Amino acid sequence: RKEVEQDPGPFNVPEGATVAFNCTYSNSASQSFFWYRQDCRKEPKLLMSVYSSGNEDGRFTAQLNRASQYISLLIRDSKLSDSATYLCVVNPPTDSWGKLQFGAGTQVVVTP
Amino acid sequence: DVKVTQSSRYLVKRTGEKVFLECVQDMDHENMFWYRQDPGLGLRLIYFSYDVKMKEKGDIPEGYSVSREKKERFSLILESASTNQTSMYLCASSQDSEKLFFGSGTQLSVL
Numbered sequence: 015r016k017e018v019e020q021d022p023g024p025f026n027v028p029e030g031a032t033v034a035f036n037c038t039y040s041n042s043a044s045q046s047f048f049w050y051r052q053d054c055r056k057e058p059k060l061l062m063s064v065y066s067s068g069n070e071d072g073r074f075t076a077q078l079n080r081a082s083q084y085i086s087l088l089i090r091d092s093k094l095s096d097s098a099t100y101l102c103v104v105n106p107p108t109d110s111w112g113k114l115q116f117g118a119g120t121q122v123v124v125t126p
Numbered sequence: 127d128v129k130v131t132q133s134s135r136y137l138v139k140r141t142g143e144k145v146f147l148e149c150v151q152d153m154d155h156e157n158m159f160w161y162r163q164d165p166g167l168g169l170r171l172i173y174f175s176y177d178v179k180m181k182e183k184g185d186i187p188e189g190y191s192v193s194r195e196k197k198e199r200f201s202l203i204l205e206s207a208s209t210n211q212t213s214m215y216l217c218a219s220s221q222d223s224e225k226l227f228f229g230s231g232t233q234l235s236v237l
Contacts, residue, residue, distance in 0.1 A: 057231055112174045117168055
């Protein structure tokens, strides 16, 4: 079983619509969580950090459910520029310092 | 802005060649990382370094070594390249272990 699992998509979203997708993780002792965004043929860039129950940044909302071991990302009022692959990243327990665990990514395609 | 620079965007090598991938960061970060990214697998950690001359194995260190002689530079070495090392290689730096700044990547093809 992978440590971090994501639906690869693609999620095809009309411009202006809302899209949400989840990421599940296997280690219940994981410390913190992140969403990175990766454009086609580009490097990943940090989108949001999630340390407690959730975080909101403009049109983006991340939620953490520790009981069910998943985090979600919701994008409201989708823009064409939101088309990208969203990587879920989990920081494991402290004895694995430095070894972030990456999901394979969820592809989002926003269409006009 | 943090800048992480990888020396080559595309590289083609032959099986058995020794390959050097260079990475330089300009933000005085303590920590530097090498990942490879393959379709459907996500990023996998090869090696990381938390200080000059210090290195730690990641999840897939076999077939690789690293060098960190200066704080700003972290090199990945493939001693004898093999076809299964064809991949996108991403270098990252960070002041902590969480918020990574990535270079633009090196697409390595081993023929």
